[in-house]
Amino acid sequence: MRYLLIFFPxxxxxxxYKEIxxxxxxxxxxxNSLIVTLSLVFSQIVLCSLAGYAFARLYFPFKNVIFLIFLSVIMLPGIVLLIPRYLILKNLGLVNTLTGVIILKIFSEFSIFLYRQHFxxxxxxxxxxxxxxxxNMWNIFWKIMMPLFKDNILVIGE
Structure with a gap:
């Protein structure tokens, strides 16, 4: 038997569609999806890039130890962190809120790693x-470093 493949009904x-x-x-x-997406994209571009720059260029105590902790979190399966994150959100009273969803992903370990490697x-x-x-450092970051990283920002803005 042959079946005709139909792409459109x-x-x-x-x-x-009206019922939806x-x-x-x-x-x-x-x-809600738009609020969460725009918040996360903006926060990850700003906060993760600043963290990546700090890990790459600035000198502070225990910098390598803190970055190693970030790398170890990347290696953990996401399901391992599910219950601890839920308990934290429950204690903060942020379960079933947009703020709770945003806080969970505001710092992406993988984004910080990619920014650090770029810098x-x-x-x-x-x-x-x-x-x-x-x-100054602020001008160096925003006017020199970030414009050179425009194509990678599109990748990181999850």
């Missing part, structure tokens, strides 16, 4: 030249 029914918006409050669910691959001479030209 022969008799489309629009009524089902009317009966299920799809607009609210879409808005380590950049020549230190670029920063030294900027310092000689009078730039």
């Amino acid at each position: 022969l008799n489309p029914i629009i009524n089902n 918006f009317v009966k299920l409050d799809f607009g609210r669910y879409f808005l 380590l691959s950049m020549p230190i001479e670029m920063e030294e030249a900027a310092i000689v030209a009078g730039a």
Whole structure:
């Protein structure tokens, strides 16, 4: 027997789409997804890039130990952290809230790792030249380092 592969229905029914918006409050669910997504993308671009830059270029006590802890969290299966994260959110009263969902992923260990690796691959001479030209650390980060990382930001913004 041969079956004809049909990509689009022969008799489309629009009524089902109308029911999604009317009966299920799809607009609210879409808005929730938009809020969580935009919050996480913005926070990961800003916070994870700052953390990655700090691990790559700044010197502070126990920097390598803290980064090793980040790497060990990456190696753990996600299911291992599920119950401890739930208990933390429960104690904070953030279960079933958008804030709770956002807090769980605001710092992505993998994003920090990728940012750190990128900043380590950049020549230190670029920063030294900027310092000689009078730039502070904030200007070096936002005006020199981050523009060179635009293509990777698209990958990291989960």
